[in-house]
Amino acid sequence: MLKTKLKSLVAALALTLPLAAPAQADLTDILEAGVIKIAVPESFPPFGALSMEGEHEGYDVDVAKLVAENLGVELELVPVVSKQRIPFLETDRVDLVISVMGANPERAKSIWFSAAYAPFFSGAFATADKSISSPDDLVGMKVGLTGGTLEDLELTKTAPEGVEIIRFGDNAATLSAFTSGQVDVLVSGNTAAAQITDANPDIGLETKFIIKESPAFIGVKKGNYDLLQWVNVFILHKKLGGELDEISQKWLGQPLPPLPTF
Template sequence: MFGTFKSALFAGILGAMALAPVAATADQLTEILDKGTIVIGVPENFPPFGSVGASFEHEGYDVDIAKLIAEDLGVELELKPITSKQRIPFLTSGTVDLVVSSMGANPERAKSVWFSSAYAPFFSGAFAAPDVDVSSPKDLAGLKAGVTGGTIEDLELSKALPEGAELIRFGDNAATLSAYLAGQVDVLVTGNTVAAKLAANNPDQSLETKFVVRQSPAFIGVKSGEANMLQWVNVFVLHKKLGGVLNELSLKWLGQELPDLPSL
């Protein structure tokens, strides 16, 4: 009799469990769609990726990407300008939903956040006028290349410098850029954002990317554990890449064709 009672009690408990509502796991993508707003962290002052423009509104490559994300999601966009040090803390704390702020991916950062496929080129390279025939470090023989001493560009290019090439080191970026504009060097070796800004500020200067010294592309930061959000962002990046939108943004803000970008 006692056994029959236990069986009935057990069956009753199972029935009650089956009828009880199951707690739903929070999903960031669904919450954003339901809320109708997404908060995206963009660079506070890092042109051409993000800064306050002449119209006193935030603009740049990353800002345009953030606007496209909100548009494709069909939600309102809240831009949150952030510094480099705020990117990961703001993402992990939920202060922002995504970080689109020229952020590079590395194993240390990947302990705290997830990264999308790369959406923007960020690299150190050699830049010069169209008529300067250079496509690799070996072509620098017989030319003068200007670089800021002690930088990644200096350290990396020094390893591959051919005989007959002259690498002239300057004390800071301002001196390096001034030397190039003054014709003291034939080739400028710097970051692509620095070269883009130089070209924008000097329309009479035709500046081309001759070769890449070191790649460090930018990735969109996603809160760790948000698999649906990461999947959506990766599809977004792929869609904009295949549709030519990323190439248009690269030409607009960086003055160059979009190079091949890595996928994660």
């Protein structure tokens, strides 16, 4: 009697296992389905945001379109905020996360990361006529930044005497101060600098030096090894072919810098 009950219990459990295991959308599954779902930023220009026409656009959106094109499948964009990126990947609501996501040990406990595909950094920006390559070259200049930010903390540690740091209350005020000529140098994230380039293409803004790097990586669900391998080959191919450089020039107003790989 006991053996019979045990056999019945094992059989019942075996029947429930396929139902309990979530389907993982690895490369073969995506190709067979003919569609890929990719998370992109809901509102984080210039990486992803709604255009005036109501269409999503940005650096990450262009990369997502390129991924789908190279896979030969339809693209389903899934706009997300930061806190949704990993949960959406873990629960199969998306197949990839291309949403200006930095890699760190804590996140790597939950998901896999590709090679870096986009630059994201804090730096010093100024016009082409200014010869600046380090904090020492800022002596005698007015440098505008947003008070209390990472840029403020980092530059305050490295700037020598003779650098006039002018702190503003928010990014909008900082950007306005630079475009109006109140300061000689802008210290900010590269996305903020890209906004100036987009609105004032004739200003000729250049990256003078980088203060802190935090490049963006594509998120892949753990276990989807074939998809991860394909994504890494895709990134390498688009770096060598110049497509990622074109996207960087379009949305960030700068050439694609060297990016890390794993």
